[in-house]
Amino acid sequence: MQTRLLPPGPENLELGRQFLLQDLPVAFPTETVYGLGADARSEQGVRAVFEAKGRPADNPLIVHLADPGQIGECAEWTPLGRTLARALMPGPVTLVLRKKPTVSPAVTAGLDTVGLRVPDHPVAHAFLQCCGFPVAAPSANTSSRPSPTTAEAVLEDLKGRIPLILDGGPCRVGIESSVIDVTGDRPVILRPGRVTAEDLAAFAEAETYELRPGESPRSPGLKYRHYAPACEAVLVRPERRELLEEAVRQAMQEGKRVSVLARPGFYAGEAPLFSLGQTVDDMARLLFFSLRAAEKESDLLFVEAPEDSGFGRAVLNRMRKACGGREL
Ligand code: AMP
Ligand code: MG
Numbered sequence: 001m002q003t004r005l006l007p008p009g010p011e012n013l014e015l016g017r018q019f020l021l022q023d024l025p026v027a028f029p030t031e032t033v034y035g036l037g038a039d040a041r042s043e044q045g046v047r048a049v050f051e052a053k054g055r056p057a058d059n060p061l062i063v064h065l066a067d068p069g070q071i072g073e074c075a076e077w078t079p080l081g082r083t084l085a086r087a088l089m090p091g092p093v094t095l096v097l098r099k100k101p102t103v104s105p106a107v108t109a110g111l112d113t114v115g116l117r118v119p120d121h122p123v124a125h126a127f128l129q130c131c132g133f134p135v136a137a138p139s140a141n142t143s144s145r146p147s148p149t150t151a152e153a154v155l156e157d158l159k160g161r162i163p164l165i166l167d168g169g170p171c172r173v174g175i176e177s178s179v180i181d182v183t184g185d186r187p188v189i190l191r192p193g194r195v196t197a198e199d200l201a202a203f204a205e206a207e208t209y210e211l212r213p214g215e216s217p218r219s220p221g222l223k224y225r226h227y228a229p230a231c232e233a234v235l236v237r238p239e240r241r242e243l244l245e246e247a248v249r250q251a252m253q254e255g256k257r258v259s260v261l262a263r264p265g266f267y268a269g270e271a272p273l274f275s276l277g278q279t280v281d282d283m284a285r286l287l288f289f290s291l292r293a294a295e296k297e298s299d300l301l302f303v304e305a306p307e308d309s310g311f312g313r314a315v316l317n318r319m320r321k322a323c324g325g326r327e328l
Pocket of ligand 2: 138139147
């Protein structure tokens with residue numbers, strides 16, 4: 001299959017809609033990462049997304065809508081869900097509610113809940129509005145790889161597997177949405193993201209869900225290997241920073257090609273530096289982009305961890321998974 005990378009003009013949005021109606025997956029930009037869309041009403045369309053990504057069938061997709069007003073077509077509102085939707089949508093957040101039968105069970109991997117998101121991105125909004133139906137979309141990467149934050153990163157993973165990538169330039173947030181269960185009285189953060197527990201405190205005290213070993217997860221995606229670059233990666237916490245130069249030197253002596261992903265000032269040795277910008281927001285925006293750039297010329301990456309608070313917690317969550325739990 002030929003994969004076209006096209007600008008998001010009205011005629012290409014319409015082309016994308018036609019592909020979705022033929023059950024062919026289309027990649028589109030959002031403010032978090034690029035998504036790989038299917039018509040959420042079509043089991044066959046949804047299957048094609050799982051197939052293109054190599055995604056395990058029990059890992060549910062998030063349903064994307066142009067407007068929060070469409071949520072009632074897909075799910076049962078709760079008072080907490082309404083409050084948070086009013087305050088946070090459109091935005092980098094997914095709300096989990098009890099699903100209605102309109103949503104194909106293939107989307108939710110058989111769960112009785114569905115994750116719903118209204119992206120805050122002009123191209124995503126225009127595309128979803130052009131479609132008019134709910135679009136189920138996971139991140140547009142090969143399963144287990146770093147999420148794509150540019151159209152080129154989507155092409156790298158899915159060339160020949162999908163017909164169309166709508167190019168909206170680099171993503172603003174850079175890591176996936178916060179996934180928040182709002183079926184009860186208290187929000188439960190299933191996956192951390194740009195919308196933090198501190199942000200939710202204005203509405204209700206949030207609980208952060210942690211997957212315990214041996215337990216079956218409330219958010220199935222949590223159990224899978226995720227965000228991993230093609231080479232080995234090691235996390236470096238701020239308090240372990242002084243060990244970095246020696247660790248780099250040693251790995252280089254062993255003949256490894258070593259790179260460092262960090263903010264300026266964190267590392268000043270001879271290994272190539274891939275920038276993570278200045279702020280925690282920069283780190284999120286550049287993390288997957290820099291992992292994909294660095295893996296091409298490295299055998300080993302050292303990755304600077306942010307402070308474990310606020311939005312830093314979400315960035316750290318992705319880095320830990322990208323490093324497979326390895327720390328200096
Ligand atoms: P991705 O689209 O790759 O960012 O993955 C979406 C993630 O959202 C999944 O891996 C799940 O962890 C989570 N998710 C989606 N739908 C639900 C749901 N109904 N209940 C709990 N978690 C969900
Ligand atoms: Mg993903």
